[in-house]
Amino acid sequence: MIQNMSEKKVEIAEIFSSLQGEGPRLGEKHLFVRFPACNLHCHYCDEMGHEPVEMDMETLLEKIRAADRQHGPHSFLSLTGGEPLLYTGVIRQMASTLRPEGFKFYLETSGFLVKALDEVLDCVDSISMDVKLPSVTHDRDCLEEHSAFLKASQGKELHVKIVVSTGISREEFFKAVQMIHEINPATPLVLQPITVGGEKYIDNRLFDILTELQSAALGWLENVRIIPRLHKVLGVK
Numbered sequence: 001m002i003q004n005m006s007e008k009k010v011e012i013a014e015i016f017s018s019l020q021g022e023g024p025r026l027g028e029k030h031l032f033v034r035f036p037a038c039n040l041h042c043h044y045c046d047e048m049g050h051e052p053v054e055m056d057m058e059t060l061l062e063k064i065r066a067a068d069r070q071h072g073p074h075s076f077l078s079l080t081g082g083e084p085l086l087y088t089g090v091i092r093q094m095a096s097t098l099r100p101e102g103f104k105f106y107l108e109t110s111g112f113l114v115k116a117l118d119e120v121l122d123c124v125d126s127i128s129m130d131v132k133l134p135s136v137t138h139d140r141d142c143l144e145e146h147s148a149f150l151k152a153s154q155g156k157e158l159h160v161k162i163v164v165s166t167g168i169s170r171e172e173f174f175k176a177v178q179m180i181h182e183i184n185p186a187t188p189l190v191l192q193p194i195t196v197g198g199e200k201y202i203d204n205r206l207f208d209i210l211t212e213l214q215s216a217a218l219g220w221l222e223n224v225r226i227i228p229r230l231h232k233v234l235g236v237k
């Protein structure tokens with residue numbers, strides 16, 4: 001359910017400072033605001049299960065400012081989840097106050113709620129969008145929605161992330177690469193080895209698949225990188 005701006009209370013799973021563990025901004029210091037709900041059920045998900053805390057908007061804003069004062073400076077305020085785009089009203093309210101104070105907004109999204117994206121596109125400075133492949137997530141095919149989302153995101157700093165497992169379908173992968181190529185072949189693509197639970201390292205078989213997919217995708221896209229989740233490698237939050 002999408003929360004709207006008139007709601008007085010917001011549910012937040014956690015607010016924390018850490019390094020950005022994924023994608024091209026790997027290693028930057030980010031202040032994360034995690035939203036609790038998601039409308040997908042990726043079988044490898046390790047981001048759910050945080051008990052949400054209900055608070056009013058002023059309290060949320062003050063907690064963000066306090067965390068930034070204590071742990072900053074941060075490169076970005078990262079909206080993560082769950083799926084932040086289920087909270088567009090909250091994001092707009094946060095952005096209207098915090099962006100004039102100097103916060104830049106980084107949106108981490110599963111990349112298929114295009115109507116919700118339209119509602120907050122002017123509030124975000126950088127987008128990390130997933131392309132979810134059913135052979136990896138064991139959930140539904142979202143390719144058409146991903147395509148619409150990627151088109152709507154053009155003009156923003158953006159990268160696409162595909163999680164790769166040993167069970168990945170080459171057919172699904174190449175459809176996704178072709179879709180990205182047709183919209184913008186300069187879009188950076190990150191191949192992220194799957195992590196399940198506390199797993200820290202990838203095995204040789206998965207690494208071979210990642211390099212095979214990278215080589216093939218580089219025939220279609222200009223920038224394809226293999227980037228594991230740094231916070232899992234380091235064993236930090």
Ligand code: SF4
Pocket residue numbers: 038039040041042044045046047048081082083110
């Ligand atoms: S989209 Fe992200 S938060 Fe939602 S189930 Fe998948 S991995 Fe978890």
